Amino acid sequence: MTTTRIACLALAILLVGAGLHAGTARAEPACVGPCATPVACAPPVCDGYTCECPKPAKAKCPPKYKTLTFDENWKPCLCVPVCNRPDWTDRSKARGLNRCKTIWASVGAQVRVRYEGWGNQRFGAAGDAADDSWGLLRVRAYADLHLGSIFRVYVEGIYADQYTRELGPRAIDRNRGDFLNGFLEAGGNLGGWDSLIRLGRTELLEGKQRLISPLDWANTRRTFDGAMARVKKGKHKLDLFAVQPVRVLPEEDDNWFQDELANIFWGAYYTNKPLTCFAWDLYVLGLSRDDAVYQGVTDPEDRYTVGGRVYGKLGGTRFDYDAELAGQFGTFGNADIVAGMVSVDFGWNPRWGCWDHRFALGFDYATGDGDDSNLGTFNQLYPLGHAYLGFMDYIGRQNNVAGRISWFGHPTDSLTLRADFHAFWRASEDDAVYHAGGGVLRAPVAGEDDLYVGSEIDLSVVYKIDRHWKVTGGYCHFWSGDFIEATGPSEDTNFFWVDAQVTF
Numbered sequence: 273m274t275t276t277r278i279a280c281l282a283l284a285i286l287l288v289g290a291g292l293h294a295g296t297a298r299a300e301p302a303c304v305g306p307c308a309t310p311v312a313c314a315p316p317v318c319d320g321y322t323c324e325c326p327k328p329a330k331a332k333c334p335p336k337y338k339t340l341t342f343d344e345n346w347k348p349c350l351c352v353p354v355c356n357r358p359d360w361t362d363r364s365k366a367r368g369l370n371r372c373k374t375i376w377a378s379v380g381a382q383v384r385v386r387y388e389g390w391g392n393q394r395f396g397a398a399g400d401a402a403d404d405s406w407g408l409l410r411v412r413a414y415a416d417l418h419l420g421s422i423f424r425v426y427v428e429g430i431y432a433d434q435y436t437r438e439l440g441p442r443a444i445d446r447n448r449g450d451f452l453n454g455f456l457e458a459g460g461n462l463g464g465w466d467s468l469i470r471l472g473r474t475e476l477l478e479g480k481q482r483l484i485s486p487l488d489w490a491n492t493r494r495t496f497d498g499a500m501a502r503v504k505k506g507k508h509k510l511d512l513f514a515v516q517p518v519r520v521l522p523e524e525d526d527n528w529f530q531d532e533l534a535n536i537f538w539g540a541y542y543t544n545k546p547l548t549c550f551a552w553d554l555y556v557l558g559l560s561r562d563d564a565v566y567q568g569v570t571d572p573e574d575r576y577t578v579g580g581r582v583y584g585k586l587g588g589t590r591f592d593y594d595a596e597l598a599g600q601f602g603t604f605g606n607a608d609i610v611a612g613m614v615s616v617d618f619g620w621n622p623r624w625g626c627w628d629h630r631f632a633l634g635f636d637y638a639t640g641d642g643d644d645s646n647l648g649t650f651n652q653l654y655p656l657g658h659a660y661l662g663f664m665d666y667i668g669r670q671n672n673v674a675g676r677i678s679w680f681g682h683p684t685d686s687l688t689l690r691a692d693f694h695a696f697w698r699a700s701e702d703d704a705v706y707h708a709g710g711g712v713l714r715a716p717v718a719g720e721d722d723l724y725v726g727s728e729i730d731l732s733v734v735y736k737i738d739r740h741w742k743v744t745g746g747y748c749h750f751w752s753g754d755f756i757e758a759t760g761p762s763e764d765t766n767f768f769w770v771d772a773q774v775t776f
Contacts, residue, residue, distance in 0.1 A: 332348060333346070333348045333349035333351070333352050333357075333362075333366075334346070334349060334357075334359065334362045334365070334739075335348075336739075337739070337775050339477060339486060339488055340475055340477055340486065341380065341382075341412070341414055341428065341453075342414070342416065342426050342428070342453060342474075346365045346366040346378050346416075347366060347376075347418075348366075349362065349365055349366035350366045350368060350373050350376060354367065359739075361380075361740065361776035364378065364379050364380065364776075365378040365379075365380065366378055374420050374421070375417075375418065375419055375420065376417075376418050377415065377416060377417045377418065378414075378415075378416045379413070379414065379415050379416070380413070380414055380775070380776055381411070381412060381413040381414070381775075381776060382410075382411070382412045382413075382773065382774065382775040382776075383409075383410070383411050383412075383773070383774050384408075384409070384410045384771055384772070384773040384774075385407070385408070385409055385410075385771060385772055385773075386407070386408040386409075386491075386769060386770070386771035387405065387406075387407055387408075387769065387770050387771070388405060388406055388407075388408065388767070388768070388769045389404075389405035389767070389768045389769070390402075390403065390404050390405065390765070390766065390767055390768075391403050391765065391766035391767075392763040392764060392765045392766065393765060393767075394761070394765075395752060395756060395760070395761040395762050395763050395765060396761050396762075396763030396765075397760070397761040398761070401437075401438035401439050402763070404437060404438050404439070405436070406434055406435055406436045406437035407434070407435040407436060408432075408433070408434050408435075408445060408491050408771075409431075409432065409433050409434075409435070409491075410430065410431070410432045410433075410491050410492075411430070411431045411432075412428060412429070412430050412452060413428070413429050414426065414427065414428035414429070414453070415427050415428075421460065422458055422459060422460050423456070423457070423458055424456070424457040424458075424459070425455075425456055425457075426453060426454070426455055426457065427451065427453070427454045428451070428452045428453040428454070429449070429450065429451055429452060430447060430449075430450055430451075430452040430492065430493065431447070431448060431449050431450075432445065432446055432447045432448070432491040432492045433445075433446055433448060433491075434446050434491065443492075443520060443709075444487075444490035444491055444492050444520075444709075445491045445492065446491070446492070446520070447491075447492045447520045450520075451473055452473070452475070452493060452495055453472075453473055453474055453475060453495065454472050454473045455470045455471060455472030455473060455474050456470070456471050456472055457469070457470045457471075462503070464505060465503045465504065465505045466502075466503070466504045466505065467501070467502065467503045467504075468501065468502050469499065469500075469501045470499065470500045470501070470502075471499050472497070473495055473496070473497050473518065474495065474496060474498075474500060474515075475493065475494065475495045475496070476496055476500070476513065476515070476654070478511065478539075478541045478553075478555070479541070479543075479553050479555075479581055479596070480581070480583075480594060480596065480659075481655065481656035481659070482596055482615055482655055482656070482660065482669070483557070483577070483579075483598070483652065483653045483654065483655050484539075484541075484557075484653065484654050484655070485654060485655055485656035487654075487655075487656055488656075489656070489658050492520050494517075494518075494654060495518045496513075496515035496516060496517055496518060496537065497515060497516050497518055498513065498514050498515030498516055499513065499514055499515070500512065500513035500514075500515070501513070507544055507545050507546040508542075508543075508544060509542070509543040509545070510540065510541070510542045510543075511539075511540070511541045511542075512539070512540050513537075513538060513539055514536070514537075514538040515536075515537050515538070516535055516536060516537070517535050517537060517654070534561060534562035534563055535559070535560065535561050535562075536558075536559070536560045537557070537558070537559050537653075537654070538557070538558045539555060539556060539557035539558065540555065540556050541553065541554075541555040541557075542554045542555065548584070549584045549585045549586065549587045550582070550584040551582070551583055551584050552580065552581060552582045552583070553580060553581040554579075554580045555577070555578070555579055555580070556576070556577070556578050557576070557577040557578075557579075557653065558574075558575070558576050558577075559573070559574075559575045559576075559577075559651065559653065560572075560573070560574050560575075561573045564604060566604065566641065566647060566649055567641065567703070567704070569605070571604055571605030571606075571607075572603075572604075572605065573602070573603070573604045573605075573609075574602045574603050575600055575601075575602040575604075575609055575651055576600065576601055576602050577598050577599070577600050577651075577653065578598065578599055578600075578601075579596065579597060579598025579599065580596070580597060580598075581594070581595065581596040581597075582594075582595050583595070590620055590621040590622055591618070591619065591620055591621070592618075592619045592621065593616075593617070593618050593619070594615075594616070594617040594618075595614075595615070595616045595617070596613075596614070596615045596616075597612075597613075597614050598612060598613050598614075599611070599612040600612060600650060600651060604647045607645060607646060607647045608645075608646045608647070609646065609647045609648075610646045610647070610648060611638075611639045611647070611648050611649060611650040611651070612638075612639050612650060613636070613637060613638040613639070613650050613652075613669060614635075614636070614637050615634075615635070615636045615637075615660065615669075616634065616635045616636075617632055617633075617634045617660075618632065618633050618634075619631065619632040619633075620632075626683070627681055627682060627683055628681075628682040629679065629680065629681055629682070630678075630679070630680040631678070631679055632676075632677075632678040632679075632680075633675075633676070633677060633678075634660065634674075634675070634676035634677075634678065635674070635675055635676070636660055636661065636669065636672060636673070636674040636676070637672070637673050637674075637699065638650040638652070638669045638670050638671065638672045638699065639671065639699055639700070640670070640671025640672075640698060640699040640700030640702070640703030640704075641671070641700060641702055641703040642700050642702055642703075643702050648700065648703070649670055649671055649703055649706075650669065650670050650671070651670070651710075652668055652669035652670055652706075652710060655668075655669060655708075657669060657708035658708070660674075660676070661674055661694065661696075661708065662692070662694050662728040662730060662748070662750075663692075663730045663732065663746060663748050663767070664728060664730075664748050664750055664765065664767050665707060665708035665709070666707055666708070666713060666726075666728070666750060666765075667694075667696050667705070667706075667707065667708065667713075667725070667728075668706040668707050668708045668709065668710055668713075670706035670710065671698055671699050671700055671703040671704065671705070671706060672696065672697075672698070672699060672705075672706070673696070673697040673698070673699050673723075674694060674695065674696050674697070675694070675695045676692060676693070676694050676695075677692070677693045678690070678691070678692045678693075679691045679692075686735060686736040686737070687733070687734070687735050687736075688733070688734040688735075689732075689733055690730070690731070690732045690733070690734075691729070691730070691731050691732075692728075692729070692730040693727070693728070693729050693730075694727060694728045694729075694730075695726075695727045696724075696725040696726055696727070696728070696753070697723045697724050697725060697753075698723045698725060698755060699723075701716070701720070701721040701722075701723060702716060703716060704716050705725050705755065705756075714755070714756060714759055714760060715759075716759075717758070717759045720755065720758050720759060722753075722754035722755040722758055723754075723755065724753035724754045724755060725753045725755050725756060726750055726751050726752045726753035726756055727750070727751045727753070728748060728749065728750045728751070729748065729749050730746060730747075730748045731746055731747050731748070732744065732745065732746030732747075733745055733746065740774050740775055740776055741772070741773070741774050742772070742773045742774075742775075743770070743771070743772050743773075744769075744770070744771055744773075745768075745769060745770035745771070746768070746769055746770075747766070747767070747768050748766070748767040748768075749764065749765070749766055749767075750764060750765040750766075750767075751764050752764055752765075
C-alpha cells in the first residue's frame with residue numbers, strides 16, 4: 273500500500289507539473305540568450321477585457337516561505353517573466369497556463385532530515401531503551417492550481433519515516449505516503465472583504481500556536497478534514513472552521529488515513545492587528561469527543577474554550593509583550609468542566625555591539641483536576657508546546673505551572689542562538705503530569721503532595737544558509753524534581769538533535 277500511496281502523490285504533482293510546462297510554452301516565448309532585467313508587466317487585452325497583474329501592498333516576488341505553504345503569495349511573480357527569475361527554483365512557481373495568466377500554477381517541495389539522541393529517556397525506566405538514537409526523514413511536495421480569480425485546488429503530500437529507534441516509531445514519526453493537505457478553495461471580494469471558503473483537508477494555525485498548530489516539529493505534522501472560511505479587511509481577520517482531526521494509522525493498517533470520527537473541533541478566531549504597538553485576538557473553540565479519557569475514566573466530552581490574547585510593543589521602547597488567557601467549560605460525562613490557562617511573555621530587545629539580543633521572561637499556568645466533583649484539567653487542544661514548555665516535550669499545558677527565562681542572540685541576520693531555562697510544577701497535587709502530546713507522563717500517587725516536577729535547560733542554534741537551506745541543532749537537559757523522584761524512575765535526561773531542511 274505504501275507504494276500505491278507514493279505513486280498517487282507523485283502522479284498528482286507530475287500532472288500539474290506537465291500542465292505547467294505545456295501551458296507556459298504557449299503563454300510565453302522561449303527564453304533565448306541571457307535573461308534581461310525584469311520589466312513591468314504589460315496588460316494584454318484578452319477576449320474583450322484587460323488582464324492586469326495585481327500588485328497588492330507589500331507583495332513581493334519571491335515571497336517568504338511560511339509554516340503553512342498554501343499561505344505563500346506567489347501571485348506577484350506572474351509579473352516577472354519566468355526566465356528572468358534569478359533563482360531557478362522560483363521558475364516552478366506562478367507559471368501562467370493561458371495567455372492572460374488567469375490560470376496559473378505552482379509546485380514546490382521541502383525535505384528535512386534529523387538525528388535525535390537521548391540519554392535516560394523516560395527518566396531511565398527499565399526496559400525503555402533509555403539510551404537511544406535514531407534518524408528521521410520528512411518529504412513534502414505540493415501542487416497549487418489557480419483557476420481564475422475565484423477557484424483554487426491545492427494538493428500537498430507527505431512522506432515521513434523513522435529509522436533505528438529501539439522502541440519503534442512514535443505516533444508523530446511515521447506516515448509512509450499520505451495527503452497532508454488537499455482542498456478546493458473559492459474566494460473573492462464580498463463587500464470590500466477578502467473572503468474564502470475551503471473544503472477538504474487542511475492544516476490550521478491560529479495566534480501564537482498555544483492551542484492550534486500544525487506542529488511542524490513533529491515528523492508527520494498535524495492536519496484536519498472539514499471546512500474553514502475566512503474574511504479579511506485591513507486590520508480585521510476572522511477564521512471560522514469545523515473539522516475532524518486526522519489520525520495517522522499504524523503501519524500495518526491498509527488504509528491511507530482516518531478521521532477521528534468521534535471528534536469534532538470547531539471555532540471562530542478573530543484577529544485585530546493594526547499597524548501600531550497593540551494587537552489583540554478573541555476566540556471561541558469547541559471540542560466534542562465520544563471517548564475522552566481523564567484519570568483513567570472514559571466518557572463523552574463537550575468542551576468549550578473562550579479566550580483572548582493581547583500582544584505588541586511598548587511604544588518608544590525595546591520592550592514587547594504577549595499575554596493570553598482562556599477559560600473552559602462544558603461537561604465530561606456527568607461532571608462539569610471548569611478549567612483555564614494563562615500564558616505571559618515579556619521581552620526586552622537591546623542591541624549590544626554588533627549583536628541583536630532578546631531577553632524574555634515567561635509564565636504559563638494551566639489548571640489541573642482537584643478533589644471536587646468538577647473536572648478541572650485544562651485541555652490544551654492541538655498546540656505547539658515546543659516554544660513555551662521545553663524542547664524535550666516532557667511537559668504539556670495541562671495541570672502545569674511553569675516559569676521561563678530565555679535569551680536570543682543574533683550575531684548575523686542568518687544565525688540565531690537561543691538559551692531557555694524552565695522550571696515546572698503541578699498546579700494540583702491530585703492530578704497527573706501531562707506531556708506535550710496531552711497524555712500522562714506521570715500519574716498522581718495517593719498521599720504524594722510534592723508539586724515540583726523538575727527543571728530543563730535548552731540550548732539551540734538556527735543557521736539559515738540562504739532562503740532555501742536551514743540547519744538547526746541543540747542540546748537539552750532535564751533535572752528531575754521531587755514529584756518525579758517520589759513516584760518512579762527519576763534519572764536526569766539528556767537530549768540532542770541536529771537537522772537540515774531545504775525548501776523550494
